[in-house]
Amino acid sequence: MAAAISVAGRRVECAEDQSILEAFLRAGVWMPNSCNQGTCGTCKVQVLCGEVEHRDSPLETLTEEERAGGLALACQARPLAETEVALPGSEMGRTTHMLRDLTATVVEVEEIARDTRRILLGLEEPLAFSPGQYVELLVPGTSERRPYSLANTAAEDKVLELQVRRVPGGVASDWLFGPVAVGDRVEVRGPLGDFHVPEEDKDEGEPMVLIGGGTGLAPLLGIARTALERHPDRVMVLYHGVRTESDLYDTDRLAELATTYQGFSFVTVLSRESLPGHRSGYAPDAFVEDVASARGWSGWLCGSPALVDAGVKAFKRRRMAPRLIYREKFEPADGRVPLPRYITNPQDGS
Numbered sequence: 576m577a578a579a580i581s582v583a584g585r586r587v588e589c590a591e592d593q594s595i596l597e598a599f600l601r602a603g604v605w606m607p608n609s610c611n612q613g614t615c616g617t618c619k620v621q622v623l624c625g626e627v628e629h630r631d632s633p634l635e636t637l638t639e640e641e642r643a644g645g646l647a648l649a650c651q652a653r654p655l656a657e658t659e660v661a662l663p664g665s666e667m668g669r670t671t672h673m674l675r676d677l678t679a680t681v682v683e684v685e686e687i688a689r690d691t692r693r694i695l696l697g698l699e700e701p702l703a704f705s706p707g708q709y710v711e712l713l714v715p716g717t718s719e720r721r722p723y724s725l726a727n728t729a730a731e732d733k734v735l736e737l738q739v740r741r742v743p744g745g746v747a748s749d750w751l752f753g754p755v756a757v758g759d760r761v762e763v764r765g766p767l768g769d770f771h772v773p774e775e776d777k778d779e780g781e782p783m784v785l786i787g788g789g790t791g792l793a794p795l796l797g798i799a800r801t802a803l804e805r806h807p808d809r810v811m812v813l814y815h816g817v818r819t820e821s822d823l824y825d826t827d828r829l830a831e832l833a834t835t836y837q838g839f840s841f842v843t844v845l846s847r848e849s850l851p852g853h854r855s856g857y858a859p860d861a862f863v864e865d866v867a868s869a870r871g872w873s874g875w876l877c878g879s880p881a882l883v884d885a886g887v888k889a890f891k892r893r894r895m896a897p898r899l900i901y902r903e904k905f906e907p908a909d910g911r912v913p914l915p916r917y918i919t920n921p922q923d924g925s
């Protein structure tokens with residue numbers, strides 16, 4: 576049975592098959608979110624009154640004590656009766672891009688690096704999102720959804736760009752590196768996630784450093800281009816860390832940005848090769864070598880948990896304020912079949 580749910584005076588109907596998060600996002604009411612799968616804890620809310628059913632909320636993410644204390648995972652729970660929830664922080668009830676279901680058409684499939692493809696999806700109507708957010712694709716012929724970051728700026732809202740790395744045995748990889756073809760139709764849900772540039776009026780043109788591991792470059796391309804368009808004189812350095820030269824892609828695109836924007840530079844870092852024109856080692860270490868102080872900078876990290884954790888340490892070592900560190904990890908879903916999962920860590924100040 577549908578039930579009403581409210582936050583900060585904004586009240587929406589939550590259908591029986593919807594989570595609290597989905598009901599709010601579909602109505603354009605923001606709620607912190609990242610993995611949408613009950614694994615990251617970003618979407619925890621306090622139930623102020625009413626009653627919720629926790630459904631598939633894992634105990635590792637929402638403990639018995641937290642449940643007893645009235646917390647719920649908005650991406651899993653649904654209201655059983657009229658319910659009011661509260662969010663941590665001051666942005667309760669603010670407006671966001673509406674979560675939508677759209678049908679897209681594959682308009683281009685391009686090999687861009689070893690085991691890496693660019694997939695362009697054409698939409699009949701534009702999708703509003705903030706650069707850095709992700710969408711979920713429903714893998715054709717299955718009931719499985721997989722998240723992919725958008726490499727687009729907000730103006731590029733009718734052709735979505737995904738950068739996809741092959742995952743051996745992955746259900747989405749089997750399609751995206753197999754039978755996918757131009758003209759295929761695919762169901763897209765989005766936008767999701769909180770990894771994105773701040774609102775324009777909160778962006779003061781501070782220097783930025785971005786570190787992407789592998790296809791973690793994708794959201795950084797949308798974020799970097801947006802931030803440079805807003806403040807063309809901004810200082811920005813982007814590190815793309817990969818294993819070997821054959822894993823690199825979009826260096827022409829980055830070189831073009833460096834030509835257009837005087838303050839932009841990029842560094843390619845190879846962890847398993849030593850070749851002229853590239854740094855060797857780990858991208859966060861290259862940043863520490865290059866930048867003496869990042870006080871007042873913002874830092875953006877997207878990639879494996881190891882890369883993101885190393886990046887946070889590197890940024891703090893160079894005196895970046897924790898509140899200016901934005902991060903998105905993609906994690907294996909389990910030890911057997913690595914599936915991408917997005918986790919935007921709260922800026923915890925640690």
Ligand code: FES
Pocket residue numbers: 607608609610611612613614615616617618619636648649650651
């Ligand atoms: S646990 Fe709900 S968004 Fe991650």
